[in-house]
Structures are given as structure tokens and as C-alpha cells.
Amino acid sequence: MSFPLLTATAALPALGAVATAAVPAAQRTAAKWLALLVSLATLALAVTVLVRFDPDGERYQLTENHAWIRDFGVRYELGVDGIAVALVALTALLIPFIILAGWHDADPLETGSRRWRPTQGFFALILAVEAMVVISFEATDVFVFYIFFEAMLIPMYFLIGGFGDRAHAHGEETAATQRSYAAVKFLLYNLAGGLIMLAAVIGLYVVAGSFSLSEIADARANGTLHMATSTERWLFLGFFFAFAVKAPLWPLHTWLPNAMQEATAPVAVLITAVVDKVGTFAMLRFCLQLFPEASKWATPVVLVLAVISIIYGALLAVGQRDIKRLVAYASISHFGFIIMGVFAMTSQGQSGATLYMVNHGISTAALMLVAGFLISRRGSRLIADYGGVQKVAPVLAGTFLIGGLATLSLPGLAPFVSEFLVLVGTFTRYPVIGIIATFGIVLAALYTLVLYQRTMTGPVKPEVSAMPDLRAREVLVVAPLIVLLIFLGVYPKPVTNIVDPAVKQTLSDVHKKDPRPEVEAAK
């Protein structure tokens, strides 16, 4: 039995979280460094996974399989396919930047009680989230996935509710109330989704008698497991609801703007770039694999909802006054694209969707983190409070612009590739949906450029006139992300190579083939 690499990738941050939390109140900086190092080590492990993974090999690799809760038919079963590998890598990649970006976000304002250690808590929670996200990407046992899918709400909840932007416009008191409102909203939405999924999970056990993806797949294959159509549909809905809340899909999206608005920028990135990916990932991994027929049955509705998300999110982004809220709605629009790609059931669509998850993670991180730096300088989230920043802080403005251009998926930057793939993939099977979705790219340009124009251009506002440009730490955070955006935009092959075979598998799960081009069909 070889070294349990996957477990290690999740266990390391988990242990790191404990260790970080245990750091005494005085050694705040030590805690930060510890967290950073742990996250980097995790990144190293993730890279090892990436290297050890053979795109053309088995479907699930580096698998681990141990008995856990026999009575519930639960096995501790891990394994990664290309999609999971990509997302694990993304997670491990982003966390160090998140930690680095949030370096000072959790410094206690007043030295409160001796035992109150917000900083340690902050970084410990981030690592805890990383651990849970990673393992839920790796889980090939529905129950294991579900447990961590649910459990990750708790640290997220504390991150959202416990730490917010400094110098809030309406004073710390109201800020605290708004934060806890956002946190509770986040938790209740996701918990409700999760509990409904719990019902479905139990149902699945009653039907299939097992939680192991592979076992269920085999049982389907050799006909020992037969789901009644209605059962399969109900179970699908149970699962999908939870994922749609997490993703989030219109009309279950309203928790996201609040959460991202109130949380500090790094946490907001954690939500939208990392945690929400679990939702879209799970659609690909569980909805399609476990309930192929039901997935196909639901496709039209899901696609319509996705398109609504795309347009609706973009339109609302245009209408926002709050920078972070704007980014949140932009993300909703992007998640619309991802979900559309997943359910288009074409190889371009699903490869695009997976690629989109990665790229969106990076681009949102870039944009949101820079926005966070901006906000921390001025102490306001309102777009109207800014203006002419590019004159006083050109580098900040430049990075912000690049982040924005990535968000509007400019060709040459990573998101373009994925977005175009998703669009093509959808278009080949659902032209009308595809065309409507294409309007999203115009709207994306609108909200991004409006944001840039209002904040960065025009005459310099007196309040921002003294604004310092990006500091070394901040450049260190943003620069790699931007490089990555450009690299993956020009040369996405490394990712597509890993993702493609996995997508083929998934498509074969749902027994779908790509439509053939008209001219071939004609011949």
C-alpha cells in the first residue's frame, strides 16, 4: 500500500489548521507564516498529485479505499480523475495567495481578552476550508463527499461572519450585524441545500445500498442496480438543488452577493473561486454519473436557468454600486456559463466548463484581491468613492484592468478559451441558448469597463489623491496570477490534456456523443 498522497493533501492543511489555531496569542506573525508555509507545502503535494497523475491512465487514480462506517455502507474512498486533479491543483494554488493577501485582514483592532486570537483563527479556518474542499474533490464515495461538502460550511461561516473590511462606512456595530446577517444567510441557504441533499443521499443508499461511485457504476453496468425513472429524478433533484445553491444558480444566488460583499476580499475569493467550485464540480461528478437519465431529463430546464443566470447576473452587475457586490454578480454570471457548459453534454462544453472553473478561479482571484487592496486603502466599497486612481496608483490600476479584462474574457487571457469552448459546446447542440448566452460577453464588457472607468479614470478624487500604489507583498500576490492568466490564455494545453479524457468518460456515463458537423452529416 503506497503513500496515501490524496489523504496527505487534505490532511496536511487540516493539521496545519490545528497547529495554527494553537499558536499563542502573542505570536501572531508566527501563525501567519505557519499558515503560509503549510499552504505552500500543500501546493507542493498537489503538484505531486498533478505529476503522478497520468491523463491517459485509469479513470480514478491514486485511489485509497478503507472501511469506515460499515453500517452506513460508507467507505473512505478517494481517487482523482482529470477534473478533480485540475481543481485540487487550483485550490492548492490559490490558498497561498489568499493567505498572503489576507496577511493583515485579521489583525485584532484592539488587543482584547488574552484568549481572543482572531488572527490565528482566521488562518486556521482558511486552512480548514482548504482541507475540506480538497477532500471533497477527491472523494469517490458520495457519503464522504457529502460530509465534507456540509462540514466546510462551518469554517466558511465563521470566516464570513467573523472578519470583515476595516473602516466600514457605517461603523463597526452595523458592520458586525450586516456581517452576521450575511454569514447566517450563507449558512442557511447552503445548509438547507445540504439537508435536502441528505434526504437524497439516504434515498440513494436505500436504492443502491452503496455510496461508492465505482460500485454503483458497476451495479448499473451489470444491471443489478435499476433505478425507477421517478426515483432517479427525485434523487437527482435532491443532489442538484444542493449544488445549485452552492454554485450558485439563479434563483438560489442571493446569498452570494451578501457573503462576498461583507467578507474580506481574500475570503470572498475563497468563497467564489474555491468553495463554490465544489458545487459545479459535483454536478459534473455526481449528478451526471449517478443519474445520467435524470440529468438528460433536466437538461432543458437547467440550461434555461443557466442562461438566465448569465444574463441576469451580468445585468445586475451593471447595476451595482458596491465593487465587491459587482464582482459577486459577475461571478453568478460566470457560474451560469460553467453550469451551461456542464449540461450542454458536449466534450467542448464540459472541457470548457472544467477549464472555466480553473480560469474563473484565477481571474476572480486577481480582480477581487486587487479590489480588496483598493478597498483597504480607501476604506470604502462604494464605486462612487473612487475616481482617477490610475493617476496616483498606475500599477494597481493596471492589474485591476487586467483582472477586469480577464473577467470580460478577452482573447489571449485564460477565461476566453474556456468561455468560448463553453459557448461552442452549447451552440453545437442548443444554438438558441448559445446565442442568448453570447450576449453575456457584451454585458461583461459593459460592467467591467464601467467599473474601471468610474474607479480608475477621470479626475483624481481628493480622497484617493494620497493613495499608495501596490506594495511588494501585494504585487507578489497579483503578479503570478496575471502571469498564469496570460499563460493559460496562450497555452491552455496542459490543462485541457488532463481534463479531456475525464470529460470523455463523463460523457460516456451519460451516453452522449458530440453532434457531427453539418457537412459531414450531409455526406
Place this chain on the structure above:
Amino acid sequence: MENLIAPLIAAPLLGAAVLLVGGRRLDRAGHWIGVVLSFVSFALGLVLFADLLGKGAGHRTLTQHLFSWIPVAGFQADVTFRLDQLSMTFVLLITGVGSLIHLYSVGYMAHDERRRRFFGYLNLFLAAMLLLVLADNYLLLYVGWEGVGLASYLLIGFWQHKPSAATAAKKAFLVNRVGDMGLSIAIMLMFTTFGSFAFGPVLGTHEEPGLVGDASEGRLTAIALMLLLAACGKSAQVPLQSWLGDAMEGPTPVSALIHAATMVTAGVYLIVRSGAIFNAAPDAQLAVTVVGAVTLLFGAIVGCAKDDIKKALAGSTMSQIGYMVLAAGLGPIGYVFAIMHLVTHGFFKAGLFLGAGSVMHGMNDEVDMRRYGGLRKYMPVTFITFGLGYLAIIGFPGLSGFFSKDKIIEAAFAKGGTEGWILGGAALLGAAITAFYMTRVMLMTFFGEERWRDAPTPSPAEPSVEPAAETGGEHTEPHPHESPKVMTIPMIVLAVGSVFGGAFFSIGDRFLNWLEPVTGHDHGDAPLSAGVITGATMVCLVVGVAIAWAQYGRKPVPAVAPRGSLLTRAARRDLLQDDFNHVVLVRGGEHLTRSLVYLDHSLVDGVVNGTAAGFGGLSGRLRRLQNGFARSYAVSMFGGAALLVAATLLMRAV
């Protein structure tokens, strides 16, 4: 030899990277880096050109495969370059004119503290534009397509501190995005139709036809129309032309390079490149010609009414590109002439813009022609180069505009049938108007009495655009003076080009033979002989000039614009097209988003919060039952017991 193609693009790209990342330490020498690199890529272009000339007419296509870009099952997009006569033409135009304008900008932007960044953007533009014309498939072309859009966004908004500039930049990008949407849909359609979107397989060469032949005409028409939409966006054709006028907010070299000579002609390139598709979709072709004809008149009319010299020239650009699009819409009859006019136009329009820039440079960045006058003796070089460009554009016999435009008009008639007559007529009319407004510009600027003498500060209504604003130039009475060599030399070169270009191309049909293998060509059956048409053109020209002379040459030009006729006022406002956009799109959009934001809060969110509140209320009500009286608890127990018994009995009963 094809390995030189990548460096061709890489050189300016490198420049952009260095200049933009380099930071302040490059401020001193930065602009020279930009200039040198653009000249390098021009040199590479020349080398390749020589190489092509060396080959036989049939084998003048070089392709270079760099790497496979997006390899996804069934979807292969490669980074491959294709250099044939068509793209070669563009390469030379872009790098040539581009290099000249780089040079010009050294002088023009001398006073700007952000000059380094300016050259970075210019290089970025060159790279993107080269990518656009050298791409071997539509997706890669799309990259260049949006790349030039980005560069133009950055350069229009170069003086970001001016809200007007920032807004203009945003507008340009957005309107272009609408066009880009067309392009991306077109690519998707191609993918679903042909399973590919590379030039080779789809378009084929004129020996063996590509997949186009196998597709249904409906599909092809759809694709073609989407491509047309894209072209409209990039080339400022009706109905997406509104951004070009505002784009003049950018520095004049930018207007010359991007918004006159090269980028705005990308639409024409797209149509000509996709000729195979258009040829198979006559309806789409008709649409193209219509768009072209409408735009050439639209632009010309707008050009007549503007007092801002750059906006007047912008109108003219619009109209000239209208000619090209019209020609491109005519199919094989017109492709060559479209490109030819594109090249000549590149020369003289760039020259005109640079001239305008020079004038403004000497006039404290005044742009209102009504504050010019009699400048010919103050800036002779500018006057002469500008004058040559003027003669070229109105199609003065022997100059380049004459040849290229005349050919287009002929081709328009040659389309045959009523369309032929209508289109030809439009083209002729356009020629007359062109003559009018260009003469107007000429007269108002270089002739008449010197209206700038008694000119106070420029009207605040139209704040000065140019670098002086950066350097806070004080608005005393201007002292017109000739521009430095570094600016005049490019003007002279371009002037030469605009004088002899046409003749050089047309004599012995050089250009035709050069391009024909790519675009194909056939002579339509013109209802009128070439001579007649040329005569008609001449007449129009003379009439236009005469009217202009009558209006602006004989009697003095009022320093403040007269109210003017209804048409004039409409034309000053770009024929109310912007107002339409504002009312319908901007306002409507604002209302839509506002109401959606409200709905999102009250409805979508409200439902959930409502449920929560509902439970809260229910809880509060149920809570009252717990009234603290033991006896009432006993009652509930008693009742419960009774119910339990009753229910059990009932269960047995049923």
C-alpha cells in the same frame, strides 16, 4: 523563410511587454525602443515580401505552425500563421504606416509624461493587428480582432483623466464588442457547419474549393451576415459607426494609425478574406453592399457638418471605408479594388490626419476649424502634404485616390441591374460630397483670413484634447509654426505614397495580378464604358469642389457656426444616431438594471426572507400556547390523549 512570420509579430509584442512592464526607468529611451521594434517588423515584412515576389504567383502562400492552442476533443484551434498576398499587403501597410506614425509620435508626444506607455500601447496595437491579418483560422483572428480593440480602447482613453476620453474609449470597446459577438457566433456556426474554422479547410484555395461548397446556402448566409456584423463594428459601418467620431478623443497619431489607416479597415479584410463564403451567399453580399453604400453617404454627410477637423476627417474615413465595403460586397468584381482603395486610403488618410495633428500642434491644440484660416504660409510643409492628401482623396486625376475610387465606382455599376445603378449612383454622389467636405476642410484651414488672431481661449464647450492639456499649456494667442522634422518627414513620405500609390498599382494592373490568386477576380459587365464613368466622376468632383468654394472660399467663414439647416444640425449630431442610442440603449438599459436590482432584492431575496419571517411568526403564535398555567398544559395532554385514542380507533375503523 516562413519562420520570419512569428518574429514579425513578436517584435512589437516584445516592445509592448518591455515598455509596459519596464516601468519608469524606461521613460527616457522607451519611445525609441518602440520605434525601432516597429521598424524591425517592417523590415521583416519587406524581407518576406521580397521572398514572395521571388515565388511564382501560385505559390505565394507561407504558413507557419507554432503550437496547437486549444486541443479539445473535436475542437482544434492552432496557433498557425498564413502569409499570402492579401495578408502581405496588410503587413506592409500596417508596419509601414505604423512605423512612420511611431516616428511622428516621438515628436508629437514629446511633452507627455506617459509617452513610454503610449508607445507600449502602439506596439501592442501593431502586434495585435499583425496577428489579425496573419492568423490562419478565425479563432486566432478573433484574438487579434479583440486585441486591436483593446489597443484602441487604451489609446482612445490614453488621457484617462478626461472623462470624455474615458467614455469614448469605453464606447468604442462596447460597440466593438457587439461586432465581436457577431464574429464569435460566426465562428460557432462555422464549427457546427464545417467542424472547423481554419481558413484552409473552410475556404479552400481557388484551385480546389473548401468545405464551403458542401454547406447549405442558408447556413452560409447566416455565417456571412454574422461576419458582416463583425465588420460593421470594427470598421464603423452603419449601424455600429457611432464610436468612430468619439474615438477622436485619442491622440492624433492614434487617430491616424488605428482609426484611419489600419484597424478600421479590418472589417474589409475580414470580408475579403471570407470571400469564398460571401460568394456563396448572394443575399449576404447584397446586405454588404447596402451597408457600404449607406455608410459612404452617411459618413460623407457627417463629414460636411463637422467643424472639428479631426471629426470631419473621421466622417470622411467612415465614408471611404464605406466605399471599400461596398466594393467588397460586389464580390470578385470588387475585392481587389476594395483592398487597393484600402491601401491608398491608408496613405492619404494617414497623411491627412498627421497633417491635422501638425496643424493642431502649431495651433495650441485648437481643433475647431473655424478658428483656423490662412495657415498655408505659416506651415508650408504641412500645407503641401495635406494638400496632396486632399487631392488624392477627392480623386484628383492621376493621384492614388483617383485610380482606386474610380475602379470601385465602375465595379459598382458593373454589378449590373438596378442594384448596379443605385449603388453606382450612390458612389458617384459620395464622390461629389467627398470633394465638397474635403475642399471645405482645406479652405477653412489653410485659406481665408486668419481667424485665430482675435481668437480668445478655445471654447470651454470643447475642451482641448491634446498634450498641452497635460502640460497645462496656457491659452494665449497661438503662434502657428511648422512642426519638427521628426513629424514632417513621415507626412512627406505618406504624401509621396498618396500621390503615386494609385498609379503604381494600377498601371499594368500590378495590384490586380498580385492579389488575384487569393481573392479571385472577374470583370463584371459594366452598362457604361469606363470612360463615361470616369467622366461622370470628374463632373461630380468639380461640382463638389465648386459648391465648397462658393460657400467657404468666396465669402469669409463665420468664427461661430451658423445655426444651419435641419440636415446640417442633424449631421453635426452624427445624424442623431447617438441620441437614438442614448435614449433607447443607455436609458433603457439603466431602467432595466435598476428594476432588476430592485426585483432581486424584493422578489428573489424576499421570497426566502419571507419564508423565514413566516416561520418566525408561526413560532411566535405557537409560543403563546405555552402560557405557564399547568392546567392548560393538562388540557393539551387530555386533548392529546383523546386524539390519540380516537385516531387509533379510527385507524382500526378504516
Place this chain on the structure above:
Amino acid sequence: MSTTAVHSLWTTAAEPITKIDAPKIEYGQLSPTLIVIGAALVGVLIEAFVPRRSRYYAQVFVSVVALCAAFAAVVALAADGYGTTKAHIAAMGAIAVDGPALFLQGTILLAGLVGLFTFAERRLDPVAHGNRVDSFAAQAASVPGSDSEKAAVRAGFTTTEVFPLLLFAIGGMLIFPAANDLLTLFVALEVLSLPLYLLCALARRKRLMSQEAAVKYFLLGAFASAFTLFGIALLYGYAGSVSYARIAQVVDGTVTDVDPALADTMGNDALLLIGGALLVMGLLFKVGAVPFHMWTPDVYQGAPTPVTGFMAAATKVAAFGALLRLLYVVLPGLRWDWRPVMWAVAIITMLGGAVVAITQTDIKRLLAYSSIAHAGFILAGVIATSKDGVSSVLFYLAGYSFVTIGAFAVVTLVRDAGGEATHLSKWAGLGRRSPLVAAVFAVFLLAFAGIPLTSGFAGKFAVFKAAADGGAVPLVIVGVISSAIAAFFYIRVIVLMFFSEPKPEGPTVAVPSPLTMLAIGMGVATTLVLGIAPQYFLDLAGQAGVFVR
């Protein structure tokens, strides 16, 4: 009406009593109960003879020893296979010694032990006149606020009687789920209830509320037990016997010797149904199921918190045990009659508890309502009527009881001038003041909410799984919904503790003695162990899932 029967009665009475063969009692198998009861009696003697100052120690010592010994006995019996193969009915058919019984007895004993620790806690209340005091009245007999009370406090009296009372209650609870005839059931019910009534009245602070709680609990309890008794009477009337086995046979109609009288009553299902309903109602009262729950909030709030914790945990365990045995052994034949009814009860219990809890402002009342909701969840498992159902309920009870005691133990720590600060507003910002305590309480709340990796989740999953297997899918869905509602108010408390600014005049967190720490630690440990690695305990519960008949 049968004259033969009458005649026989006369004759038997007339016959000279030759000899009554002495009942055969398997003392070894009853040892847990006997030990506890015996220790209780010893405790009474201690009260009588041991000098006041050393009573406390003597009592604690005796109780701890007794409980540990009893637990050891249970383990020994289980190890001896009485839980599985050698399961049988002891004491002339009065008491069953089988898996469920032993499992529940073990749980009760441990819960009792942990509860005992909280009883014995003497560090929390400020030292009164130089002597440490626990959370029980100095002198129950003295009127609150009277001079006699003051004197008692000054003298440093403490009510050490609570320990024997506790032991008696535990004794009753040990018999309750093991009772194998209705009479034993009833007696056990009273034996466990009466001490609790008294314990409720013995709070040191807020004595009025304490006494009120006692009165309410007592009157309603007596009322309920009257119903129970009447139910027993009717069942006896129906089956002519109170032994579970006999009744079950009669219900199933598998009874062999049918005399005319029995034949007559057997025909009358009303007796059976009404009797069964009333009996079940008595048990539902004990588990606090809607609509027999209304005593719960008041009593939980008024009673001394250690008592509340013990009550909430152990009584539920015992009562559910009895309910299970009743439904699985006595009335399985009636499944189709009682299942729908229990469905309804379970549903309104789950929803009612969760919904009303939303607007509670007192932490003890909040926990009371949450316990009601949990009763609903457990009922869902009871209804499954399968081996899985039984074991899932056993597992749930085991997990739940320790979390509950732990939670209430934490409540005892948060104090202000007036004793425990149970009003929620006082808990604001607790996380800032003492993160550890708040964190622990948060863990308990999350366990209540059934967040994965806590015992609450494992239990809930087990129960719902059993229910779904048993075809009660709607029940599962309702359960899920009410868990979502319930989550809301648990979260509310967490928000309050962590995200709201501490009040300047907020309560302080007392530093407890190892006793309470042990109780809390036990709670946390079980929460995590049963949450992360529940398999062993699931096996245990699984083996213990079969009732002897």
C-alpha cells in the same frame, strides 16, 4: 359472564394454602439495578448517621462507586452474551435481560455518572460564608428568603439528599426499559419520576421557579401516570395478564389456552386499542412528544441545571427504551394501528419543537424545545419497526444523552450575580470573553444541528436511514426540513456568542472543578468519536438491536 371462573376463584380461595414456591430471582443478572438501589438505600442511611460535614464526600463516593460497579456489571453481562445469545427474561418474567435493555442501562448509568459529576460540582457558586456549595438548596424545607434559609446558608448546609434521590431515579430508569410486564413498567415509571419531582424543587437560586417547576412536573406527571395506569388496566382487561409476552400472544391471536372470559374480552378490540393508546401516551409524556410536551420547557427552565441535564438525557433514554419494548414486543401485532398515529406524533413533534424554538430567549428553554425536536427525530426511528430502527434509536440516544448533559453543564458555567445567566442576551460575545467555552458549546450546538462529523449527524443519518428503509420517506423529508429550521436557532446562538459585541455588564464564565470539566469533556469526546468513527458503537447498537420475547 363466566360462572366457572367465579367458582374457580372461590375454590382456589377455599383450598388450604399448601406452599408457595419462592420466586426465582437471577440476582446476578439484575445486579446493576440492585447495586444502584442498594447504594441509594445506603445513601439514605448516610443521611441519617454520617455527620453533616462529611456527608457530601460519603455520598459522592458511594454514588460514584455504585454507578461504576453497576456499569461494570452491565458490561460483564453483555460480555457474557446476555445481550445476544443468552438474552432471556429474568425475575419470573418481570424483567428482560437482553441487548436493548443492557445497552440502554449502560447508557443510563454512564449518563447518570456524568450527571452525578455535575451534581457534585461545588466550585461554580461563589463561596458562601467560607464553605463551598453546589447548585442545590441549602435547606429545601426553609422558605425562600426567610431567616431560616439565611441561617441554613450561613451554616453552609447543602442538600446532600440529592445523591440518593439521583440513585433512586437511576434505579427506576434501569428497570424502565427492561420491564417485561406492565406492572413493573408502572412501578419503574414512578420510581424514576418521584425523585425527579423532588430534585426539580431543590434549586439553590431562583427557588420560586424551581418549586413551580416541581409542582408542574409533579401534577402533570401524576396526571400522565394515571392515564398510563388506566391504559395498563385496559390492556390487562383485554389480555387477562400484564406480562408482555402473554399480551403479545393474545394480540397476535397465537394464545393457546383461551378460557371463555378471555375469549370474551379478546373480542373487544376497543379495550386493546384504547389501553394501548393511553399507555403509549404515558410514555410519550415522558419523552416529551407533542402534544404531551408542554411541561418540558417550564421544568427544564426551572429545575436546577444539573438536574435538567440529567433529566433531559437519562429520562429520554429510559422512556424511549420502554416505548421501543412496548411497541416491538407487546404491540407489533397492532403495527398498522399505531404506526399512522405515531407518524403524526413524530411529524408534529419534529416541526413543533423546531418552530417554537426559533423565538426562545432563554437558553434552557431553547434546549428544552430542541430536545422536543430531537424526540421527534428519534420517534422517526422508532416507527421504522425494524432491527435497524431499534439499533439506530439506541445509537441516537447514546450520542444525544452525552451531548445534552455536556450542553447543560456548559450552561452552569455562565453565571452572573443572580446565578446562572440563562437569558440569551447575556450570552452575547461569549466567544470573545472565553473562546474555549464558547467553542465547546458551539460544538454541542452543531451536534444538535446534525452537522457532519458530529454524533448528531451520525445519529440523525442512522435514524433517517432506518425510517427510509422502513418506507417512511415523507417522515424523512419532514425531518430534514425541521432540521433545517432547527439549524437556524442553533446558528443564532453561535452568532450571538461569536459575532456580537460582548456586553460590558455581561456574565462571567466560572472556572469549574474537574468534575464538570469531565462531564463537558465526556460530551465533546462522544460528540467527536461518534461523529467521526461511529462504527464500533453502531456495531454495539446493532448487536443490541433484538428484543427478547
Place this chain on the structure above:
Amino acid sequence: MNPVNYLYLAALLFTIGATGVLIRRNAIVVFMCVELMLNACNLAFVAFSRMHGNLDGQIIAFFTMVVAAAEVVVGLAIIVSLFRTRHSASVDDASLMKL
């Protein structure tokens, strides 16, 4: 005489007792009503015992009496202490805890 009638009587007594619990305020009286219910049960037991011709019912009756006695002990203790504190034995006065 038919022992069934005794059952009816028992049921009647039980109901009377229950009603008493519901309507009477004085804790003592309420408690007495509970006792009445218990005794109703006893009557039922005895009657059934007579019908079935076995002694179980009668035995149970004895047990019930003992239990009732125990309840009296506990109950009176609680009620008296309540009375001494509040100078009233009304169950309705004891309603500090509600909602």
C-alpha cells in the same frame, strides 16, 4: 351483577378525576383528583381481575395504592413548600415560567 358495570363506573370516576384536574385550581384538590383517577384504575383492575378469574388485577391494585401513597408523600412535600413560599396553593399562581 355484571362486573362490566364496574368498568363503566371506573371509567366514570376516571373521567371525573381528569375533569377535576382540568378545572380545579387548588393544588391539593387537583392532586386529590389524580388520586381519584388512580383509584378508578384500581377499580378497573379489580373488576377485570374478577372477570378473568385471576388475581393479578387485585395484586396490581395493592401496588397502585403503595405508589399512590408514595406520590402523596412527594406531592404533599412539594405542594406544601410551594404553599409556604406563596401562601397560596393555587396552581394558576405558579406561572412564572411561560412562553
